[in-house]
Amino acid sequence: MGFSDADLAAIWLTLRLATVTTVLLLVIGTPLAWWLARTRSWLKGPVGAVVALPLVLPPTVLGFYLLVTLGPNGPVGQLTQALGLGLLPFTFWGLVVASVLYSMPFVVQPLQNAFEAIGERMLEAAATLRAAPLDAFFSVAVPLARPGFVTASILGFAHTVGEFGVVLMIGGNIPNETRVVSVQIYDHVEALEYTQAHSLSAAMLVFSFLVLLALYTFNPTRRKA
Amino acid sequence: MAGLLLTGLRPALADAVMVAVAANFTIPMQAIATEFDKDTGHQARLAFGSTGKFYAQIRNGAPFQMFLSADDETPARLEREGMTAAGTRFTYAVGTLVLWSAQPRFVDARGEVLGKGSFGKLAIANAKLAPYGRAASETLNALGLLDALSPRFVQGENIAQTFQYVQTGNAELGFVALSQVMKDGRIGAGSAWIVPASLHAPIRQDAVILKSGQGNAAARALAQYLKGDKARAIIRSFGYEQ
Numbered sequence: 001m002g003f004s005d006a007d008l009a010a011i012w013l014t015l016r017l018a019t020v021t022t023v024l025l026l027v028i029g030t031p032l033a034w035w036l037a038r039t040r041s042w043l044k045g046p047v048g049a050v051v052a053l054p055l056v057l058p059p060t061v062l063g064f065y066l067l068v069t070l071g072p073n074g075p076v077g078q079l080t081q082a083l084g085l086g087l088l089p090f091t092f093w094g095l096v097v098a099s100v101l102y103s104m105p106f107v108v109q110p111l112q113n114a115f116e117a118i119g120e121r122m123l124e125a126a127a128t129l130r131a132a133p134l135d136a137f138f139s140v141a142v143p144l145a146r147p148g149f150v151t152a153s154i155l156g157f158a159h160t161v162g163e164f165g166v167v168l169m170i171g172g173n174i175p176n177e178t179r180v181v182s183v184q185i186y187d188h189v190e191a192l193e194y195t196q197a198h199s200l201s202a203a204m205l206v207f208s209f210l211v212l213l214a215l216y217t218f219n220p221t222r223r224k225a
Numbered sequence: 226m227a228g229l230l231l232t233g234l235r236p237a238l239a240d241a242v243m244v245a246v247a248a249n250f251t252i253p254m255q256a257i258a259t260e261f262d263k264d265t266g267h268q269a270r271l272a273f274g275s276t277g278k279f280y281a282q283i284r285n286g287a288p289f290q291m292f293l294s295a296d297d298e299t300p301a302r303l304e305r306e307g308m309t310a311a312g313t314r315f316t317y318a319v320g321t322l323v324l325w326s327a328q329p330r331f332v333d334a335r336g337e338v339l340g341k342g343s344f345g346k347l348a349i350a351n352a353k354l355a356p357y358g359r360a361a362s363e364t365l366n367a368l369g370l371l372d373a374l375s376p377r378f379v380q381g382e383n384i385a386q387t388f389q390y391v392q393t394g395n396a397e398l399g400f401v402a403l404s405q406v407m408k409d410g411r412i413g414a415g416s417a418w419i420v421p422a423s424l425h426a427p428i429r430q431d432a433v434i435l436k437s438g439q440g441n442a443a444a445r446a447l448a449q450y451l452k453g454d455k456a457r458a459i460i461r462s463f464g465y466e467q
Binding site (some may be wrong): 187189190 | 275320378382
């Protein structure tokens, strides 16, 4: 079971993409999940639905709209060009943007569940002890929601590693830039290079299993008393 | 047993054939199949997909009796592996490569825009997977531009995706199939250079009857029909040679 240089480059790129995506998702997803968990606004429903969309949409739909929106004639494409950033499709950062959207529910939903489970009383207690809201958030909510953070990070990372359809649509298959493992496997299969396809697929399978095993072993869901 | 008998007794006049069709031939084949059903009373049932995937599916017992590939290698390989009915392989279409841009007057009539390099991205189908990609790469090689331009490549997994990159303007220009930009017998929109056939090996698309279609009357009839005048006229009108 050997990997070619191209395979190794794809693996390294995938790990970088998943890491950057997960970090960004925790930064964006934490306040969003907090808001979703505590708000009484009518916007809660619509925002929650938008966050969950990637769960039900085929990746090609998301990829196609991203290609059009981020392209030179799309609104986001015109904005990025006006800002001197160039165009996002066919770049690493284009994949990051796509992955953040695509893996969003896998990070936001576990966090939201964890925050909802904390309940009002704990935070009210913190307030009576004169903790400012931000202080209460970091010293009470975050530690209590730790299992949610672990789940969110693992799922966000693993889901980005497993991403395929979106990358295929906006990636352009550029080595070291957008050719991730799943695309590399697809290329091997299409080119009838089944041995190489097997090696990479087996690695992906083992990796995914170990990640989920870790998730279920070290972070068991709280049993009902 | 009874099932086998019944199948054997069914009149050879009206048979159905399940055909695996390369995705780039979707629209012409739909037109041909409609005519074929009308003219022969047989029924051609079409499944569209990539050649590589069809190969894997056929090797693993997919229920196709005939295969219209996007290349000439895959049918030959299936033949060597004993998966086809002997002596049934033939070329049903030859593709034409064009350098195309969605912008008018971007591509000149002799493709000199390539040498000038006044563009950011050049879309090309994956040369390892797609016959049009290989032809494009051979063309650039013949022009002595392959090394200079390869850093600007964005690769589509197939010719349909490559076309999409150019059509949405994400790549200013790209090598696509003439059949994709032909409309009513001429280049529909944008600007194009029809690449001379001398710059690359012919893009042959071969068809073959598979082992499971050996005794299938509809499969044999369809193979004949594809070589006939009516089908050839349809194929040509979509920008393929024959």
